[in-house]
Every structure is written in C-alpha cells, then in structure tokens.
Amino acid sequence: MAGRPVVSGIRLHDVSAEYDGARVLHGISVEVGTAAITVVTGANGAGKSTLLAVIAGLHRPTSGGVDGLDGRSAAYVPQRSAVPDRFPVTVRDVASMGRWPTLRRWWGRLGAGDRRIVDESLARLDVLHLAGRSFGELSGGQRQRVLVAQALAREADLLLLDEPTVGLDRAAGLAIREVLRAEADRGATVVEVTHDPVAVAEADARVHLEAGCLVEDPR
Numbered sequence: 001m002a003g004r005p006v007v008s009g010i011r012l013h014d015v016s017a018e019y020d021g022a023r024v025l026h027g028i029s030v031e032v033g034t035a036a037i038t039v040v041t042g043a044n045g046a047g048k049s050t051l052l053a054v055i056a057g058l059h060r061p062t063s064g065g066v067d068g069l070d071g072r073s074a075a076y077v078p079q080r081s082a083v084p085d086r087f088p089v090t091v092r093d094v095a096s097m098g099r100w101p102t103l104r105r106w107w108g109r110l111g112a113g114d115r116r117i118v119d120e121s122l123a124r125l126d127v128l129h130l131a132g133r134s135f136g137e138l139s140g141g142q143r144q145r146v147l148v149a150q151a152l153a154r155e156a157d158l159l160l161l162d163e164p165t166v167g168l169d170r171a172a173g174l175a176i177r178e179v180l181r182a183e184a185d186r187g188a189t190v191v192e193v194t195h196d197p198v199a200v201a202e203a204d205a206r207v208h209l210e211a212g213c214l215v216e217d218p219r
C-alpha cells in the first residue's frame with residue numbers, strides 16, 4: 001500500500017445526493033474504518049450504489065461531503081451490469097488497467113514490477129490461466145473476478161466494490177471474500193455493497209440504508 005500508513009478512517013458528513021432533483025440520500029453521517037471491511041446494505045433502490053459512488057468521487061453530493069480521502073488511492077469495482085460485455089481487450093489488459101493510475105506518465109509503459117503485480121492479482125482470483133483470453137468471451141462470474149483483480153492490481157488504500165459476489169458460485173464468492181479480508185488485513189479500507197448474508201456476517205462494520213437514510217443497529 002505505497003508504504004504509507006493511513007490510520008484515520010473515512011468520514012461522511014451530512015451527505016445528501018440526488019438525481020435530476022429527486023433526493024436519494026438524506027444527510028448520511030458515518031465513519032468508515034481503516035483496515036476493515038464495511039458492508040453497505042439495504043433494499044433495492046435504498047441508495048447503496050449512490051453512496052459508494054459519492055465516496056468514489058463519481059457522484060457529487062448536493063450537500064455534505066467526504067473527509068479523509070486526501071492522499072489515499074482508491075479502486076472502484078462497479079456493479080457487473082455497468083460493465084460493457086464486449087471489451088475488445090484481453091483479460092491481462094483489463095487487469096493491467098489497474099496499474100495505469102500509478103504510472104508517472106499517461107503514455108508510460110508497465111514495467112516488470114507492474115506486470116508481476118498484475119499477474120499476481122489474476123492468480124489471487126484464480127483467473128491467471130485466462131490472461132490471454134478476450135475479456136468479452138468470459139462468463140459473467142469470470143469477468144467479475146477479473147474486475148476485482150484489476151482493483152487489487154491498483155494496490156489501493158481504499159477498495160470500493162459494488163456487489164462483487166453477486167451471481168458467483170460458492171467457491172468464487174469465497175475466493176473474493178478471502179481476498180477482501182487479506183486486503184483489509186494489509187491495511188486497506190474496504191467498502192462493499194452487498195446482499196450476500198455471508199459477507200454481511202463476516203464484515204467488521206455495516207452501514208444500512210432505508211430509502212436513502214442511515215439506519216442504526218439494523219436487524
């Protein structure tokens with residue numbers, strides 16, 4: 001993690017967000033811990049993906065904000081449906097994109113160290129044997145694992161994942177949960193939107209939303 005210990009958490013203060021004037025998040029204030037897995041739960045449409053997008057800096061809140069992001073690198077894995085099915089690139093290309101933000105120049109080439117990190121990330125998700133295949137030829141679950149590998153290759157301080165285990169078989173779900181735990185153990189802040197009861201049970205903290213509002217002590 002770039003050799004830089006980050007101790008304080010990420011703090012959302014009074015975050016509200018809307019689409020086309022319709023408010024979908026209402027004054028969310030919560031702290032997300034470092035070196036831990038936080039799950040974001042709630043019914044369909046509760047605002048989970050929007051909250052993740054606000055933390056990722058992809059959706060601008062209408063009021064409030066997020067503190068503690070300065071100096072932190074972030075990797076974001078969108079919901080599977082948000083990813084085009086037919087990328088004309090190989091699996092290794094997709095995973096390599098995780099290294100792009102670390103290159104000093106935008107036209108820079110990946111060095112041997114970068115390529116090793118990419119292949120290690122693919123191996124951790126058990127998809128290294130697919131490295132030369134076209135990304136678009138993979139099954140949905142294989143693509144999902146490659147996108148998580150791309151995020152791992154970023155070696156980010158903050159990992160944001162939108163339903164990373166949805167639709168995966170038990171072994172693949174377990175593999176992703178183990179990888180996320182290892183990331184938290186190395187000091188990463190992991191925030192995961194999920195409906196997976198096992199992921200919720202194993203998490204260190206939970207942020208539960210109902211109709212865009214934070215609910216304390218959800219059952």
Ligand SMILES: Nc1ncnc2c1ncn2[C@@H]1O[C@H](COP(=O)(O)OP(=O)(O)OP(=O)(O)O)[C@@H](O)[C@H]1O
Nearest residue numbers: 019020024042043044045046047048049050051193
């Ligand atoms: N791009 C958009 N434009 C307009 N409204 C949107 C957009 N994205 C989401 N919304 C609306 O915002 C609300 C929250 O959506 P969001 O995707 O954050 O919920 P979610 O909790 O992640 O749902 P799910 O579990 O179904 O993925 C919903 O009412 C949704 O219809």
